[in-house]
Amino acid sequence: MGKSRATKAIGIDIGGTGIKGALVDLRTGELLSKRRKVPTPVGGDPREVIEATMEIVRKIWDKDLDGDSDVPVGISVPAIVKHGVTRSAANISPLWIDFAARAAFSEAVGREVALANDADAAGIAEVRFGVAHGRLDSVIMTTLGTGIGTAMFYGGHLFPNSELGHISIGEHSDYEKFASSKVREREELAFAEWGARLTPYYRQLEALFSPDVFIVSGGISKQADEFLHYIDVETPIVVAEFMNNAGIVGSACLAAEHWV
Numbered sequence: 001m002g003k004s005r006a007t008k009a010i011g012i013d014i015g016g017t018g019i020k021g022a023l024v025d026l027r028t029g030e031l032l033s034k035r036r037k038v039p040t041p042v043g044g045d046p047r048e049v050i051e052a053t054m055e056i057v058r059k060i061w062d063k064d065l066d067g068d069s070d071v072p073v074g075i076s077v078p079a080i081v082k083h084g085v086t087r088s089a090a091n092i093s094p095l096w097i098d099f100a101a102r103a104a105f106s107e108a109v110g111r112e113v114a115l116a117n118d119a120d121a122a123g124i125a126e127v128r129f130g131v132a133h134g135r136l137d138s139v140i141m142t143t144l145g146t147g148i149g150t151a152m153f154y155g156g157h158l159f160p161n162s163e164l165g166h167i168s169i170g171e172h173s174d175y176e177k178f179a180s181s182k183v184r185e186r187e188e189l190a191f192a193e194w195g196a197r198l199t200p201y202y203r204q205l206e207a208l209f210s211p212d213v214f215i216v217s218g219g220i221s222k223q224a225d226e227f228l229h230y231i232d233v234e235t236p237i238v239v240a241e242f243m244n245n246a247g248i249v250g251s252a253c254l255a256a257e258h259w260v
């Protein structure tokens with residue numbers, strides 16, 4: 001992982017429903033362009049997702065960079081990413097399993113791109129510019145969305161692909177299927193009921209890793225005031241600073257660091 005001197009990069013965040021991207025200032029984490037978005041192709045076939053991603057990349061080249069395509073590109077996906085190969089597909093098409101995604105994205109973009117897990121990328125944004133900026137102790141970020149994503153940091157460094165949304169607690173062998181934000185919506189759980197599901201989750205992470213702080217992120221963190229107090233753990237829990245742009249900003253950071 002070397003560092004380049006780039007001061008801006010394109011960050012792309014691929015999710016289950018939308019693909020979002022923007023040009024990012026790597027010194028401040030601010031967006032230098034409009035946030036561009038296209039729907040994720042139905043079924044999430046990797047080739048179609050790459051084509052949809054290219055629509056965003058081309059738009060940024062043309063409209064925000066005066067045709068300059070020589071800017072680093074970082075992309076995040078909701079899957080395990082090992083050395084550029086996607087290794088899981090909890091909430092996306094199974095075609096992503098063992099797909100040489102970085103090579104395929106790099107070919108489409110015409111330069112080597114960085115590829116990372118979405119929660120890892122979002123965590124990077126919080127550690128570089130957000131609520132965990134400057135923290136060197138142990139930080140576990142959790143993203144509560146369609147699934148539960150996690151990113152673990154110590155000394156400001158990421159331990160990638162932690163995938164702690166899938167831990168087994170009691171009779172729930174894949175805990176995100178019981179406690180994600182999507183499950184809360186589907187089952188129309190009151191925040192108190194959801195909190196009663198999240199408490200054993202955070203307690204388990206606490207017992208395993210003794211983190212110094214938890215960060216809660218994901219769209220629902222906008223309503224943190226309504227549910228955070230229902231999560232009964234000793235470790236302090238803070239709300240992410242970046243709401244919708246964490247994945248974009250974190251992906252852009254990794255692009256400039258030759259993330260593999």
Ligand code: BGC
Pocket residue numbers: 077078079080088090091117118119120143145146147148149150163165176
């Ligand atoms: C996936 C993770 C992802 C998380 C959030 C989980 O189902 O396994 O890779 O980070 O969802 O999107």
